[in-house]
Amino acid sequence: MPEEDLIELKFRLYDGSDIGPFQYSPTSTIAILKERIVADWPKDKKFAPKVANDVKLICAGKILENSRTVGQCKTPFGELPNGVITMHAVVQPSLAKAKSVMLEMSIVSDKIF
Template sequence: MPEEDLVELKFRLYDGSDIGPIRYSSSSTVAMLKERIISEWPRDKKIIPKVANDVKLISAGKILENNKTIAQCKPPFSELPGGAITMHVVVQPSSTKTKTEKKVDDLPKKNTCSCTIL
């Protein structure tokens, strides 16, 4: 694999700790990155993703799509030599998301009434 084809990435977790930096091929997909993140996730964390859909990667302010390659997602300033690209990792377990949605729907509706005395 040519040296130019490799991209150095590190992943910033919710508590400020990092996974990496690790070199990846520019043709690696975001889904492949998520699988690697899950396999290397520190086990001492309170929140641990179980599947790739529990993880969202954010780079340069954009949520990356699973089918995109690193080359398609690289921000233009990443061409600077000697630096690793930092991607932020957001964990949203799917089970928590559905529980939250149900709680909002299950809340009793409050009737409000207002009076004005002239």
């Protein structure tokens, strides 16, 4: 694939640091991006995703679905030619894990009061 067809992305983390930039084909899926984020997540961060489903990617104010492609998510306005697109990477553990943490907190608070 010609280099000019590639889309350059970086991923902004909760503390303002970045992963990337990396170049992706417009046909790459969001799921592939999430796997790359998990693999390249800095080891010194307090919060880290364990699996790709722990990561939510946000671009232009929208949470991106795993089945969408990079090309579908690229907004046609407001970007400079050959510019790097920034996506925000948010760590959000699975719902089952969040429920178990809430249950533990509930049990502890019942014992305290």
